Amino acid sequence: MSTPAPSAFLELRDLRIHFPTEDGLVKSVDGLSFKLERGKTLGIVGESGSGKSVTSLGILGLHKGGRAKISGEIWLDGEELVGASQDHVRTLRGKKMAMIFQDPLSSMHPFYTVGQQIIEAYRIHHDVSKAVARKHAIDMLGRVGIPQPDKRVDSYPHEFSGGMRQRAMIAMALSCDPELLIADEPTTALDVTVQAQILDLMLDLQREFNSALIVITHDLGVVAELSDDILVMYGGKCIEYGTAEDIFYRPEHPYTWGLLGSMPRLDREPTDRLMPIKGTPPSLINVPSGCAFNPRCPYAGRTAGKATTEVPQLLETEGGHLVRCHLPREERRGIWENEIKPMLEGQ
Amino acid sequence: MLGFVARRLALLVPILLGLSVLLFLWVRALPGGPAEALLGERATPEAVARVKKLYGLDRPWYEQYLTWVGNVFRGDLGVSSRTQHPVVEELLRTFPATVELALVAMVFAVGAGVPLGYLAARRHGTWIDHVSVAGSLFGITIPVFFLGYMLKFVFAEKLGLLPTDGRQDPLLDAGHPTGFYVLDGLVTGNMEAFGDALAHLVLPGVALGTIPLAIVVRITRASVLDVLHEDYVRTAEAKGLAPATIRGRHVLRNALLPVVTVVGLQVGLLLGGAVLTETVFAFPGFGKFMADSIVARDYAVLQGFILFTAVIFVLVNLLVDVAYGLIDPRVRVT
Ligand SMILES: Nc1ncnc2c1ncn2[C@@H]1O[C@H](COP(=O)(O)OP(=O)(O)OP(=O)(O)O)[C@@H](O)[C@H]1O
Ligand code: SF4
Ligand SMILES: [Mg+2]
Numbered sequence: 001m002s003t004p005a006p007s008a009f010l011e012l013r014d015l016r017i018h019f020p021t022e023d024g025l026v027k028s029v030d031g032l033s034f035k036l037e038r039g040k041t042l043g044i045v046g047e048s049g050s051g052k053s054v055t056s057l058g059i060l061g062l063h064k065g066g067r068a069k070i071s072g073e074i075w076l077d078g079e080e081l082v083g084a085s086q087d088h089v090r091t092l093r094g095k096k097m098a099m100i101f102q103d104p105l106s107s108m109h110p111f112y113t114v115g116q117q118i119i120e121a122y123r124i125h126h127d128v129s130k131a132v133a134r135k136h137a138i139d140m141l142g143r144v145g146i147p148q149p150d151k152r153v154d155s156y157p158h159e160f161s162g163g164m165r166q167r168a169m170i171a172m173a174l175s176c177d178p179e180l181l182i183a184d185e186p187t188t189a190l191d192v193t194v195q196a197q198i199l200d201l202m203l204d205l206q207r208e209f210n211s212a213l214i215v216i217t218h219d220l221g222v223v224a225e226l227s228d229d230i231l232v233m234y235g236g237k238c239i240e241y242g243t244a245e246d247i248f249y250r251p252e253h254p255y256t257w258g259l260l261g262s263m264p265r266l267d268r269e270p271t272d273r274l275m276p277i278k279g280t281p282p283s284l285i286n287v288p289s290g291c292a293f294n295p296r297c298p299y300a301g302r303t304a305g306k307a308t309t310e311v312p313q314l315l316e317t318e319g320g321h322l323v324r325c326h327l328p329r330e331e332r333r334g335i336w337e338n339e340i341k342p343m344l345e346g347q
Numbered sequence: 348m349l350g351f352v353a354r355r356l357a358l359l360v361p362i363l364l365g366l367s368v369l370l371f372l373w374v375r376a377l378p379g380g381p382a383e384a385l386l387g388e389r390a391t392p393e394a395v396a397r398v399k400k401l402y403g404l405d406r407p408w409y410e411q412y413l414t415w416v417g418n419v420f421r422g423d424l425g426v427s428s429r430t431q432h433p434v435v436e437e438l439l440r441t442f443p444a445t446v447e448l449a450l451v452a453m454v455f456a457v458g459a460g461v462p463l464g465y466l467a468a469r470r471h472g473t474w475i476d477h478v479s480v481a482g483s484l485f486g487i488t489i490p491v492f493f494l495g496y497m498l499k500f501v502f503a504e505k506l507g508l509l510p511t512d513g514r515q516d517p518l519l520d521a522g523h524p525t526g527f528y529v530l531d532g533l534v535t536g537n538m539e540a541f542g543d544a545l546a547h548l549v550l551p552g553v554a555l556g557t558i559p560l561a562i563v564v565r566i567t568r569a570s571v572l573d574v575l576h577e578d579y580v581r582t583a584e585a586k587g588l589a590p591a592t593i594r595g596r597h598v599l600r601n602a603l604l605p606v607v608t609v610v611g612l613q614v615g616l617l618l619g620g621a622v623l624t625e626t627v628f629a630f631p632g633f634g635k636f637m638a639d640s641i642v643a644r645d646y647a648v649l650q651g652f653i654l655f656t657a658v659i660f661v662l663v664n665l666l667v668d669v670a671y672g673l674i675d676p677r678v679r680v681t
Pocket of ligand 2: 253254255291292293294295297298299300303307312324325326327
């Protein structure tokens with residue numbers, strides 16, 4: 001490798017995942033870098049199509065060979081994974097890193113009981129008898145809060161409710177004590193009360209196992225309490241990165257303001273969003289020139305034409321808080337303090 | 348499960364009753380009748396009337412029908428006007444032949460079709476895929492009798508590798524206690540007869556199995572392609588399962604579901620007899636016998652055989668549904 005192994009538990013360096021298609025090259029992830037330590041939680045937020053799932057599948061090495069062009073570096077506990085052999089990355093999956101998928105119904109095999117699927121996951125990495133693995137499966141189901149786990153272990157996924165299914169999915173992902181856990185929209189398919197329970201559960205389990213956790217969502221509300229750090233993605237790139245406090249109390253990117261403004265809140269009707277982001281997510285084939293957000297950005301006119309001609313760099317504004325925008329720092333802060341914040345608080 | 352099977356079997360009763368009435372009327376609506384067919388064109392009206400009386404055809408149809416139904420319940424399907432043998436006897440003679448033929452055809456179709464379809468899906472978009480898609484199209488369009496004659500010409504007549512026709516070499520001293528000749532060879536310990544019966548099944552089996560083979564290839568390919576993109580396959584990969592395990596345990600089992608349906612349907616069709624194949628290979632089976640019976644207006648045989656085919660069809664479909672439940676817990680019936 002060109003660069004020495006980093007000290008961070010997980011570090012992505014300039015990760016690019018591109019898909020050649022008939023219509024052109026889809027740049028789903030385009031130069032993504034971040035670090036994550038054990039015991040910490042990173043929230044990745046962005047609209048549909050911003051490249052969140054492609055990123056997480058990329059970390060687990062799940063992109064089918066040949067279809068995706070992957071470059072950059074993924075360092076996990078001192079090992080680089082992009083250049084590693086498929087077989088080696090496979091031995092890490094499940095044990096070193098695991099994933100919770102968005103839709104637990106379609107993500108669990110319909111023909112096998114929940115127990116069989118957890119047992120299978122456990123026995124890949126542990127040379128134990130079926131009986132021992134079954135005890136472990138019952139144990140895990142109990143730990144994620146499934147009542148009567150010794151009975152439910154023999155149920156099929158379709159016999160579970162949505163929330164219970166997601167718990168079972170979590171039990172399966174955690175069955176080998178993974179050190180890195182990626183949850184891709186873990187609660188999107190669930191109703192609000194169950195969402196909160198599942199998020200609490202994940203937080204508890206993360207503390208217990210001291211694992212590094214990545215929570216992917218399009219809903220800032222989900223990561224608000226959960227995350228130490230938050231990465232906002234737009235068009236395959238990071239456009240703002242900082243601590244949860246940075247993102248919620250000192251956000252500096254117009255897109256993040258938009259996300260905050262369109263956050264559903266319990267005290268408001270879901271349809272009555274304060275400041276929805278106009279327009280649609282950018283094409284990943286013909287990315288808008290300059291700043292990818294410029295066609296939708298209310299402040300694009302204030303950057304002396306640079307918004308459409310020059311790609312803004314991801315620059316540090318203060319103490320690890322990174323922003324990708326041409327607006328001068330003082331102007332951004334001024335807009336936030338004087339225009340956006342009062343509007344959000346006014347509600 | 349048992350209740351489900353019982354309910355389905357009970358459903359057979361109204362189906363068969365309705366079918367039997369239609370059947371009864373249909374054979375009688377065919378132009379001509381058994382008497383005319385037996386006696387030829389120049390038969391005198393008196394002779395025709397005599398034969399009709401002999402078979403009870405002079406009575407009103409509903410009377411004939413009730414007599415027939417009553418006999419059917421006692422296991423008597425009547426006597427063939429063409430061969431003068433009891434229909435049950437003809438059934439027991441020809442049906443085992445067709446069962447053997449259909450089984451060989453299906454073993455060929457599934458045994459070759461599932462691996463080929465699977466391979467095509469795994470190598471999606473490569474020449475292997477294109478060849479199997481084109482090949483299966485060819486298999487569906489090629490006329491069965493043409494294929495049969497070609498096979499017979501090349502492998503039996505030119506190369507002399509396999510017998511040209513029939514079920515068994517007449518010069519062999521083979522006993523037939525069950526009517527299933529392959530089985531008979533085993534039962535009587537006559538391995539020569541066993542091998543000979545099997546050899547007689549190869550060419551007609553391949554000819555008959557080619558269309559089902561092509562269908563099975565296409566269905567397997569399509570369903571494997573579907574399943575490969577399922578979320579649960581990605582989950583299996585995320586667990587760190589080895590690719591071979593994923594293919595066997597997570598892909599193939601699901602992909603076989605549509606195949607089971609198609610195979611069931613095809614078995615039903617094949618058991619109804621394969622007139623063309625049986626004709627080309629002079630194979631004394633169910634289909635050929637029925638075709639000859641239509642020509643002879645052999646009412647008793649037509650009624651008995653078609654009714655029997657209906658029963659078989661329902662049973663095979665029931666078997667498919669039970670198999671479905673065994674494979675997929677979501678449709679498990681109670
Ligand atoms: N195999 C692929 N081939 C081509 N394009 C792909 C492929 N996989 C993903 N993409 C494209 O990459 C983009 C990012 O997809 P991704 O699934 O990461 O979005 P996401 O941020 O997870 O969105 P969502 O919130 O809807 O899950 C999408 O435009 C998608 O169409
Ligand atoms: S660079 Fe310009 S267009 Fe892009 S976010 Fe900043 S102000 Fe908006
Ligand atoms: Mg996604």
